[in-house]
Amino acid sequence: MGTTQLESVPEPKYWHLKTVLNDALDSEFEVGEILPNERDLAARFGVARATLRQALEQLELEGRLQRRRGVGTTVAPPRMGVAVGPSANSWPGARDAWETVGCVEAVAPAAIAALLGTGPDEAVHTIRRARVMRGQPVAAELLYVPPASVPGLPADLSPAAHAPAVLRELHALELEGEDRAVELGSARADDAKQLDRLPGAPVLVVTSRYYTGGRVAAASVSTYRADTCRLTFGDAGAFEVTHHQQDTRQAS
Amino acid sequence: MGTTQLESVPEPKYWHLKTVLNDALDSEFEVGEILPNERDLAARFGVARATLRQALEQLELEGRLQRRRGVGTTVAPPRMGVAVGPSANSWPGARDAWETVGCVEAVAPAAIAALLGTGPDEAVHTIRRARVMRGQPVAAELLYVPPASVPGLPADLSPAAHAPAVLRELHALELEGEDRAVELGSARADDAKQLDRLPGAPVLVVTSRYYTGGRVAAASVSTYRADTCRLTFGDAGAFEVTHHQQDTRQAS
DNA sequence: GAGTGGTCTAGACCACTGA
DNA sequence: CAGTGGTCTAGACCACTCA
Numbered sequence: 001m002g003t004t005q006l007e008s009v010p011e012p013k014y015w016h017l018k019t020v021l022n023d024a025l026d027s028e029f030e031v032g033e034i035l036p037n038e039r040d041l042a043a044r045f046g047v048a049r050a051t052l053r054q055a056l057e058q059l060e061l062e063g064r065l066q067r068r069r070g071v072g073t074t075v076a077p078p079r080m081g082v083a084v085g086p087s088a089n090s091w092p093g094a095r096d097a098w099e100t101v102g103c104v105e106a107v108a109p110a111a112i113a114a115l116l117g118t119g120p121d122e123a124v125h126t127i128r129r130a131r132v133m134r135g136q137p138v139a140a141e142l143l144y145v146p147p148a149s150v151p152g153l154p155a156d157l158s159p160a161a162h163a164p165a166v167l168r169e170l171h172a173l174e175l176e177g178e179d180r181a182v183e184l185g186s187a188r189a190d191d192a193k194q195l196d197r198l199p200g201a202p203v204l205v206v207t208s209r210y211y212t213g214g215r216v217a218a219a220s221v222s223t224y225r226a227d228t229c230r231l232t233f234g235d236a237g238a239f240e241v242t243h244h245q246q247d248t249r250q251a252s
Numbered sequence: 253m254g255t256t257q258l259e260s261v262p263e264p265k266y267w268h269l270k271t272v273l274n275d276a277l278d279s280e281f282e283v284g285e286i287l288p289n290e291r292d293l294a295a296r297f298g299v300a301r302a303t304l305r306q307a308l309e310q311l312e313l314e315g316r317l318q319r320r321r322g323v324g325t326t327v328a329p330p331r332m333g334v335a336v337g338p339s340a341n342s343w344p345g346a347r348d349a350w351e352t353v354g355c356v357e358a359v360a361p362a363a364i365a366a367l368l369g370t371g372p373d374e375a376v377h378t379i380r381r382a383r384v385m386r387g388q389p390v391a392a393e394l395l396y397v398p399p400a401s402v403p404g405l406p407a408d409l410s411p412a413a414h415a416p417a418v419l420r421e422l423h424a425l426e427l428e429g430e431d432r433a434v435e436l437g438s439a440r441a442d443d444a445k446q447l448d449r450l451p452g453a454p455v456l457v458v459t460s461r462y463y464t465g466g467r468v469a470a471a472s473v474s475t476y477r478a479d480t481c482r483l484t485f486g487d488a489g490a491f492e493v494t495h496h497q498q499d500t501r502q503a504s
Numbered sequence: 505g506a507g508t509g510g511t512c513t514a515g516a517c518c519a520c521t522g523a
Numbered sequence: 524c525a526g527t528g529g530t531c532t533a534g535a536c537c538a539c540t541c542a
Contacts, residue, residue, distance in 0.1 A: 038508080067509065070540035072507090180484070233432045320521085
């Protein structure tokens with residue numbers, strides 16, 4: 001008789017552990033409930049703590065768990081649907097969900113200068129903004145506006161008046177189009193602090209360009225928490241899904 | 253005299269290591285070049301292999317490195333810009349970048365049924381597709397079409413004729429709108445195989461809904477490799493950036 | 505100060521690739 | 524077959540939160 005080889009490629013312990021924990025989260029825990037600590041969990045499953053942590057890390061990446069140092073591991077609520085790029089084109093700062101937290105005029109990094117089509121050593125208005133949903137920070141943004149886009153800007157602005165004035169001048173232009181790109185990144189120290197996460201936390205980086213007169217009038221780099229956010233696009237309204245993304249996928 | 257406390261919060265070794273490696277990749281390595289193996293690198297930096305791996309994992313997450321078991325670690329090319337959701341609405345399968353690799357009629361998972369508005373035990377056409385760019389797989393997709401959306405579909409189709417017939421019937425409808433959501437996930441075993449990655453690899457999951465007559469006529473879940481792809485949206489063409497995303501961000 | 509998650513070590517063995 | 528990255532262990536100490 002032959003050997004019963006159910007798994008020609010035996011799955012790693014942490015992968016199996018992740019499946020078991022994922023099912024347990026669905027059936028035995030409520031949103032916000034706190035899990036046993038990592039040392040107890042590892043002992044319960046008979047694995048080393050590092051192996052358990054590998055499973056927890058994946059579940060946190062998928063938005064199922066939330067871990068906070070000094071506190072514990074809790075069951076995360078479903079991801080929030082965050083609207084990005086509404087159907088009606090509009091300038092940043094015009095009736096949007098962001099709040100300005102700072103503004104400086106400084107030389108942008110080379111990649112931003114390439115995006116804007118400005119010279120490598122040219123100073124641009126740099127507005128830092130924050131986005132909050134349901135009382136928690138979901139995104140940090142740097143919005144870049146070349147001086148050439150806002151020629152009517154008054155001189156000698158106070159720091160408090162700087163950002164509003166730049167946005168006001170920007171809104172006077174006709175917005176002809178915008179495009180966006182989304183990619184995975186890890187939070188820099190400054191963004192991480194603003195997002196209430198540790199540096200290196202996974203984030204979705206949205207790079208936007210705003211066009212007027214065939215030129216790029218402004219560009220922004222928005223950093224969204226990947227664990228708590230689902231970015232929504234399009235003209236048919238935000239998704240109403242209440243399940244997690246992994247539930248929407250199955251083997252074919 | 254006071255102590256000189258340069259770092260009130262000393263950064264972790266792996267974080268510093270990541271910065272050093274990132275800089276070295278820019279200045280001392282070419283795209284495609286192979287790095288020293290992990291044991292040598294760890295010894296060179298005077299850290300344990302696990303610590304080095306933590307830095308490499310982040311760099312891979314950011315698309316800077318590519319690691320292949322049995323081969324080695326290579327310097328990754330810049331991420332590819334992949335167009336998602338073109339300006340002109342169009343049905344899936346109509347002049348798009350996807351290739352059908354399979355088709356079955358099966359009961360969709362509950363979350364998909366909710367997306368489609370079908371009953372929980374209703375069978376839907378499920379088309380598996382693949383997307384390839386520059387000779388390498390970038391995305392795997394499951395496209396769901398309820399039978400109610402394609403009433404004219406002939407009966408008793410051969411497996412080979414199934415998917416083309418469903419798409420043909422779908423294209424006869426008027427597409428009134430579409431919306432999309434993007435979130436972070438980890439590759440399931442089947443998708444991972446199709447994407448030439450290990451299970452659990454980070455992916456960008458794009459959920460799309462296609463509307464006709466105020467109803468959802470079809471829905472799809474597309475799984476993009478997060479390490480190699482930058483998803484582009486909007487009407488102004490794909491981005492032309494040649495730098496990596498982390499270069500586009502700086503502290504404010 | 506007790507308890508949590510975050511970092512780090514120094515090993516070991518396994519699965520896979522390619523010569 | 525030798526060499527690579529992937530998994531796993533059993534510890535240790537640190538940074539942080541909160542009572």
